[in-house]
Amino acid sequence: MHLRRTATLALGLLAVATLAACTSAPAAAPSATSADETTAGPRVAISYEGGILVLDGESLETLADLDAEEFTRLNAAGDGSHVMVTMSEGFQLLDTGAAGGTDPQLTDLVFPADTPGHVVRHAGNTVLYADGTSDTTVIRTADLADLGTELPAFETIPGVEAHHGVSVVLEDGTFLTTVGNADGRTGIVARDAEGTEIAANADCPGVHGEGTAEGEAVVFGCENGALLYTDGEIVKLSAPDQPYGRMGNAYVSETSPLVVGDYKNDPDAEGYLLSHVALIDTVAQTLEVVALPEGVEYTFRDVARGPGDLAYILASDGAIHVLDPATGDITDTFPVIDAWEGPLEWQDPHPAIVVTGDIAYVTEPAANAVHAVDLTTGEVVASTTLDVAPNEVAVATGR
Template sequence: MHPTSLRRAKLPVLALGTALALAACSSSTGAAPAAGPSSSAASASTSPSPAAAGARLALSYTGGIMVLDGTTLEPVAELESEEFTRLNPAGDGRHVMVTMSKGFQVLDTGAGTGGPAELTDRVFEADTPGHVVRHGGKTVLYADGTSDTTIFDTAALATAEGLPERETVEGTEAHHGVSVVLEDGTFLTTVGNADGRNGIEVRDAAGKKIAESDDCPGVHGEGTAQGEAVVFGCEDGALLYSDGTITKLDAPDEPYGRMGNAYVSETSPVVVGDYKDDADAEGYLLDQVTLIDTAEKTLEVVDLPEGVEYTFRDVARGPGEMASIIGTDGSVHVLDPENGEITQSIPVIAAWEGPAEWQDPHPAIVVDGDVAYVTEPAANKVHAVDLTSGEVTATGALDVTPNELAVAAG
């Protein structure tokens, strides 16, 4: 089947029936953010959110990690770390993988237990730790420096003494890549070397190669949708693996139309991806998204409303399979992946500008149930947003500038 590529024009921002009150606040742009309960640097005043009960947030900042209660947004712990770390949920609702110089270090957030948070001494050693993938009860760690993949049962992280039993699949040539393991043991991994990346290969549970493609320049990122359809981003579209077959989905812009990150729900066939159509564009802000229907094998590009831009940290899937995007206008825009329409826009933070470097602090969003958590680095704040009611239900003021963000659902 030949894939279809489409493009949609810019959409207007929906006007809210009831606007949230705005209050002046220091920011990089001087714009006023939506008001939420404020707090001291050590606490937060909230309206409790049942959807977030038991959850905890992990926020990285320069030289440390702060763990917050997901309901009150009050600090649970401040932990020392390296200067810049990345945070990825381990998949068990409690632990977070922290990328350190020695590998993936396990952060126990205490989510669901009410216990203390701790940056444990458990480290999955890795040369240049990279992507963390969670699917089918497995957690998959990828080391860019060797292209080795480490696989373990996600649930074992909470019960094992020390590190859980794990399998290592040795890489061939080192590159910035990613691997996925399906429920039947099928293993998908990117292919590349120090000079570039160009595709994927698929092996069965016995390690036999069953499919491959080199038609994916700059392959980056992955996402597993409904029915274990797996998407990898390319600089000219995407690769889709489904039912034993690899299909290339071409971008409508040639020769360059890059998707590099996939935002998925495993109960939806539609993958939302970021999109960039100008290889020479400066900065990290984007104003289009891709919608990949893995059942129909189509790729569509949708323009966001005028004045709404985002980065790779600013998209998450939420209730009803919707995508939530924290835009540069300071609002969370809820996008319906079925038709590409914005169904709701919720003012949350002040308008913001894109980062000079991708590692620099800028707003991030994660979702737990009906609640979206949004960081506001310019104001040293984090906000909880009820995506059902459209209300900012909690605001926590911090004494640090938040950077990366992860949620442990408890």
Template sequence: MRTRTLRRAGLIAVAAGAVATLAACSSTPAASVDGGAAAATPAAAGPRIAVSYEGGILVLDAESLETVADLDSEEFTRLNAAGDGRHVLVTMSEGFQVLDTAAGSTEEPELTDLVFAADTPGHVVRHGGKTILYADGTSDTTIFDTDALLSAGDGLPATETIPGVEAHHGVSVVLEDGTFLTTVGGPDGRTGITAQDGSGALIATSNACPGIHGEGTAADEAVVFGCENGALVYRDGEILKLDAPDQPYGRMGNAYVSETSPLVVGDYKTNPDAEGYLLAAVTVIDTVAGTLDVVELPDGVEYTFRDIARGPEDLAYILSSDGAIHVFDPATTEIVDAFPVVDPWEGPVQWQDPHPAIVVADDFAYVTEPAVRAVHAVDLTSGEIVSTTTLDVTPNEIAVAGS
């Protein structure tokens, strides 16, 4: 049975010299009209884009792609939308540091001194009004109400910590009824998941998922986890193992989901020794039928884990090394459209190396092109590039706040 600890998270100062709080915009008195008018109210900002680079993070206006802030950070960081439409969680040495993009406000972006403490911060999951943080160094899971971050003021929201058992690179999910799913692993490897109800009682468990990695929650809260030989599906209190056609190694490591579709698209590789090479097939998992199919993509359509996103009409959008976004329909397993966006590119040597990435918000995709230091906004309903910006730095990871 798990032990739950409910606590109020404190402030954790990052290294000395942390970024100081930026002054909020102040309104300027309007010109006198009919004996004097009230001060003009600044317009609230729209959605924002966070882009990491070596040693810093840019915050861009999502419509114009104009840089509105350039903030110092650690040399390599990962970016995850917090889920509240304003904040981004940045993986730093102390934990998950809160980046306020100021989306939807009249304030200035700021890399705050607020940190959700974590030993080796890893996956961030957003589902059912909760944001779930996983610490690889302890296997602890930290949970908070997503929208509470907006009203927490100068502190962090109340959090719930579920202690881990053995440290490993893992992930946790909390369903709307309180069911807690978490990966199982240790020094010798990762093996599967456990599912517990809100009181901590065990519902189901599986150790049939070697190298478990990544997760995604599809329609009706069916949760998929990738394995080195297939995938696990948790649905309605039961765990189903789906075998890959390639054995003993046919790895799905990341799940790309829509919470309105029962179909999950996953990446897929068959070479355990390859680090940064491009992938040329995807998995399609039907969480209702309980099936896993591997779909070979057309010649020249190759990608990395950063290059698939779900978007309009529950389709998958694959940013390929040929420079185009290929529109993949998981229901028919066919490429149904494609539109050029960037120049052709080669796969990274290491996964951390800058290479093109795609994120989707509403009907728009935001695409990085590190080779020319560019970011593009693409209307996925038409395939048109609606704006492009050239940066002074090389973009790496990207996240969207607000939509």
């Protein structure tokens, strides 16, 4: 049985003190548009080398330019206003001001983590994973909505052996987490709310990523297919390519049983561009692989789910290609940016897409640009040119 411990006020204060000792507390720089002149609504956080911009979600005007570390990853916290920023000390909270139309700020609040990694939002929880310890931090998402100067209460589920992993907590308290160590990652384990093991599966080399579909069907990617957890059981879904058919990330909608995964079948292929997708039906418990049209390639940052539970792929030809997960067909194509080449390293700035409602936000690092696209029409409804090359992107919905 795993042990759980709840953070105390002292730990929250320690996290703040540690941050203050190691980094400066950046404040918002003068912005193109004062946040006082805006109303609550979506805000877009954009990381760049050494900083984070916060943009108004409608006009794309810059509301704040905040100092940060050289490379940071951004994930929406789930409360509509905050973004988790992966910093040296852990997950630092960026308040975009989306919920109240206030000035964005990179707060002093940090959830401590050794090598912060994946962030998962599900069932009213925001779940943080520390690769350096395999500890999982669980926060009630609603507690992030009205923060003062202290961290909200949170629960830490101690890990076993450190690895690059991910965890998710389901509605009934079931805890799913990856299994691995310094030598590799092998599978997942499921435990009930009391910590008793429900199920486990070790047939998932290189396990990576997580996605929760309709009915709390949870998919984890493997280098030979995927694992599907549903109704207390783990099912292995084998890839058509063996021994190597890697699904690394799951793109899901919680109102659809269909999952789209990135897919690679050549372990020796150079670069990060991919030309196939995995399609998983969590009800039929099937996995198939679909080749995309010639010239349509993408990276892990370039797939999102959106209107109609369809998948939207920002490809290297500069267009958003609309994919029907039920058939694997491309049903529409929206030209948005210039054609681009894949990155030399995955951390390098390259185009990305995130979706909220009917709007996709698309980055174009080669042009220092960000675009808002209406996915119901394909129309680019707003664009902006920045002084920096955008890298990671996250959206706070404002609700």
